[in-house]
Amino acid sequence: MALFSNPQHAVVVLTFASLLYSRTWEESVNFARERALDTRIYVPEILDASNYLSDNEIADRVSQFSEQVKNAVNILTNKDCLFHAMTRFPGFFSCSGVVFVSQKMGQYVKNIFNILTRDVETIKAKERSGGIDYHLLKDGNICENRFVLGKIILRTLLYRNTAERGSIKAEEDDKMQVTNPPQKSVIKEIPQHSDKNVNEKRILKDNNHVKPNKGSKQVKLLVIQFEINCSTLGG
Known part of the structure; x- marks a missing residue:
């Protein structure tokens, strides 16, 4: 909802996700600049990545976007906020019922993004093995949830062409079979x-x-x- 209401520059969204993914500020910005063009399919939610943004502009926009994400959480906990946000979707009001999460859970989700609302240039990367610690995730560890959310966002934006990669692999397999055909019994x-x-x-x-x-x-x-x-x- 935050992206739908306020589309963002590709570099901003990738930097946002990379910081969640436990990267440093410099690592996140460099990564975002390198991969920004790979998100072109997500328009109009993702703005054109050809426009250059300075580091200071990226930092300001990441903090603003983080606040917008936190505000978007209110539609999951508050009926009035939900109805106000859904005014742009006329068909929504024909739904027979809605489900909300608790205020406590909503606040927990907001806390995930607190680290990105100020001084993002000073964020330190946490040393990790690279994998997901499912015990911490189950226990509600906020750092682990932040890491997993960043991982999901990055995979969604950058690794969308799974089917295309699969077709390429299939073509390579076909070539390999032609080059080295399986041995058959000859009568x-x-x-x-x-x-x-x-x-x-x-x-x-x-x-x-x-x-x-x-x-x-x-x-x-x-x-x-x-x-x-x-x-x-x-x-």
């Missing part, structure tokens, strides 16, 4: 001559290292019986 017919000049055709496979089983013994007996019958007819 050959080899004439065999008995003492009675009886031609026997046996089917052989390239991979003939299979251990004999009951079925193969039965086949062998049938072949022997076939040879005996042919010998008798020949006599």
